[in-house]
Amino acid sequence: MKNIYSLRAVTHSYGEHHTLDVESLDIPEGGVTGLTGPNGSGKSTLLKILAFLQPPRSGKLLFGGEPSSGREREIRRDVTLLLQDPFLLRRTVFENIAYGLKLRGISRAETETRVRDAMARVGMATEDFAPRPWFRLSGGEAQRVSLAVRLALRPRVLLLDEPTANVDEASAILIKEAVVRARRDWGTTIVIASHDLAWLHDVATEIVGMYGGRVVGDGAANLIRGDWRIEGPEDRYVSIMLDGFKITADAPQPGILAKCAALSPSDINVTVSPAASPDGHNSISCTLTQMSMERTTGSILCATDCGGISLKARISPDLARELKLCPGMRLTLSFPREALKFISSLGSV
């Protein structure tokens, strides 16, 4: 599959504050790429760069296999971003959706058709909603209109910044369906930033995790931020969690501060009985809170609550069946010390 975006050593900063440092990232054409990570990890900044709303400070950004610099205006016609905090013009819903089409010189008749189609895609009846003024919409409706504004453009790339953050369940489902249909009908490449991993796993064909301005693995990675302290003669780092249990890790690489450790869900072993942990293994008990099917890997992702922190473990569907897992069960998670890797974030380096 061709990559529509290729980023190499792309950085961005707001003033002195370094916000983004993406060593390498490829986004395949026609796919649905999820971006996930905690608040402030740089998702919105990255999306604005992908939307060509702000140029990166440095680095190489290829669009469609060719350098993008100098073509920004032209590319902006093909790429559109639904901002994290959506905004409607002080006009009717119809005029809002028609605005971008008017810019592109699309005929009146075609505009009518496209507005109707875009509204249907987000589950809004044209007769009811098209003549409404901007202020007579609920939060979820405004979000769906904002999405319809972008869908009407039939863009080559659709970037969505936390589209489900402030909407109800029903709207979240409608937004998901609209995204899937856009990809199927027009081959639109979609990039979505979201906190909602379960929702994201339902739509995304791949997931990119972000932390502190950097890309960290497949997005399912557990990030354990704690009060890491050196303990014992072997310079092991220990973090004591709310419940009083300990997590032990090896010392970080030189130059990296012991602030945040990443733990891949695939490195966690799940059992139902309290297992005695072999030396050098962490073993903690927790409650299973949620299970979801991970479309990108075909595995089951188990979300658990371990005394205040949540950890995700990835298991095979067979194991899930064998253990007869269901939410609410007590589980034991174990993982080797070496599986924990301290990662650096910008600003702490």
Add this chain to the structure above:
Amino acid sequence: MNYITEGFFQAIGLILSMDEETWQAVGVTVRLTVMSMAATLSVGLPLGFLLGYFDFPGKRGAHMVVDTLLALPTVVVGLVVYAFISNRGPLGDLRLLFTIRGMAIGQTILALPIVIALTANAVECLDGRLRMTLATLGAGGWRMAATSLRECRFALMAAAVTAYGRVVAEVGVSMMLGGNIKWHTRTITTAITLETGKGDFALGIALGILLLAISFALNAGLSFLKRRADA
């Protein structure tokens, strides 16, 4: 106290049986206001937009000058314009002194800072997400500027109404540049000043009521337009 209520009832009677001289003052006021407002808006809106929309060196200084001019006294405007358009002044050949056009120049100078300052302010107070949103839809350059101007149309209306308030209520400029000449440059406000000076409260009150009625009609029209724009 009695003479005030008496004056009020007499005023109603006067309005109903208005003489031609008074209607003339009303006509001058309307013509003068239309001229001043047309000039103020066609110069002030673009200047205010430029001041609010673009970043340029000296922007803060320009803001401060405009804000200071908001407090310009009418008599100072009258004095300066008088100096320019009187027979001895550099524009004396245009014969503008004691004409409605000369008065309109003074009123325009009086109202311009209001329209410029309020327009610039309205454009600066536009939601920060607006420009970003327009960019995501592919708008740039003049298209983005035009849409931004349309987004603050209600604030622009307020700017126009405020400027109108200043223009229609002032006496100093009309008196100094118009000369309060009967049948010619006498406006409602200069007529009120004159009649009150002569002790004719009833006529003064009648003229005041007429002035308010004109403003009321104007605002009713605007509010109708605004409701149409909202729907």
